[in-house]
Amino acid sequence: MLRKEQVRLVRERIVPHEAPVLSLYVDVHPARPENARRGWFIRVKDSLKAFDIPTTLCERVLTLLSEERAQARTLVLFAATDLLERYDLQVELPVVDLAHGRVECRWGEPYVTPLLYALDEYERAGVLYLDRANWRFYEIFLGEIEETTDAFRDVSPEEWQELTRYMPTLYNGWLKERVATHPARFARRVEMWVQRFLKRLAHLLEDVVVERDIRRLVLIGPAEDTHFFEQYLSRSLRSRVVAHVSDIPYPVPSAAQVLEKVSPILEAAERAHEQALLDMVQERAGIWGLDPALEALQSGRLATIIVPWRIEAQVWRCPEGWIASTPEMARVFCPEGEIQQVALRDVIVELAADFGARLEFVRGEAEQRLLTQYGGLAGLPRW
Numbered sequence: 001m002l003r004k005e006q007v008r009l010v011r012e013r014i015v016p017h018e019a020p021v022l023s024l025y026v027d028v029h030p031a032r033p034e035n036a037r038r039g040w041f042i043r044v045k046d047s048l049k050a051f052d053i054p055t056t057l058c059e060r061v062l063t064l065l066s067e068e069r070a071q072a073r074t075l076v077l078f079a080a081t082d083l084l085e086r087y088d089l090q091v092e093l094p095v096v097d098l099a100h101g102r103v104e105c106r107w108g109e110p111y112v113t114p115l116l117y118a119l120d121e122y123e124r125a126g127v128l129y130l131d132r133a134n135w136r137f138y139e140i141f142l143g144e145i146e147e148t149t150d151a152f153r154d155v156s157p158e159e160w161q162e163l164t165r166y167m168p169t170l171y172n173g174w175l176k177e178r179v180a181t182h183p184a185r186f187a188r189r190v191e192m193w194v195q196r197f198l199k200r201l202a203h204l205l206e207d208v209v210v211e212r213d214i215r216r217l218v219l220i221g222p223a224e225d226t227h228f229f230e231q232y233l234s235r236s237l238r239s240r241v242v243a244h245v246s247d248i249p250y251p252v253p254s255a256a257q258v259l260e261k262v263s264p265i266l267e268a269a270e271r272a273h274e275q276a277l278l279d280m281v282q283e284r285a286g287i288w289g290l291d292p293a294l295e296a297l298q299s300g301r302l303a304t305i306i307v308p309w310r311i312e313a314q315v316w317r318c319p320e321g322w323i324a325s326t327p328e329m330a331r332v333f334c335p336e337g338e339i340q341q342v343a344l345r346d347v348i349v350e351l352a353a354d355f356g357a358r359l360e361f362v363r364g365e366a367e368q369r370l371l372t373q374y375g376g377l378a379g380l381p382r383w
Contacts, residue, residue, distance in 0.1 A: 023111035027102035090143025126214035130221030274366035288374035302379035
């Protein structure tokens, strides 16, 4: 998982770096036949030949790419005379055009937009594993998983043992029966202790979720445990729970096994979210079509702009930065200036950021729906 210092390096050193910089995005997904026997490496070498890159820099790049590392889906690299950084990502990136040749290679100004978008906009997910002996929390980001070992560090082993011993009695009815017949005795004290302890765990969980900006939450464990604990979560946390999982087939699953189990669940949640966004376009008097959506975006009227994962559209840009889908529309913005044709994928991220709109890429069925039903671009208004 990308560390904070790596993210800081991208923003503080690579983004402002003086040109020329080699920016390289490569599809290295091992499941694709074209990447068998490191076929991507040959395509990178061919791509580098198209630019006047110093020989010594090319050699350094190829040496770094030759290193064997954990399997990834997308490889990102930035190189200059005083810079050489490689990132192996477990996700695909929008905006970059890897469909044709599976390599996006640029020599000039650093092309950091796709990576920055991923760092800023990919949602973080959390997994709470309710092992009755010791609860564990995992963070998932950019297709990678990491256990957060300090989530419940203040809870002692003795307290976990007490929870393991007493919590099941609360929802199987035994303890409630004892409370009813002996309200002042041991059962009442146990019930109150368990409730206080679960409230404490809920607060600890919320601290981690808020600190790490976790947007989706999966609860793993016996169904009675996860559903019982969910009652103690705040309304905000309950709204982030997308699934309960009780059938993980490992007594003590590894982080990789947890990721394997929850990845399809999180993928389905994302696809459902994308369809819901498109539903909202009609329900909330949204705007769709290339020109109407671009005009609304650049007039500051959109809170969210919805874009297909693979953007094929070409647009026209004025010297001042205004964008239109045709030369005629561009002339409305800049009647005297020289307009330039550019790929929408090259400008959409920066355009959304400039006008304060959240950028939402959609894939699969939602992408096809956006293209066929909404003209390839849609937006949700601020008011």
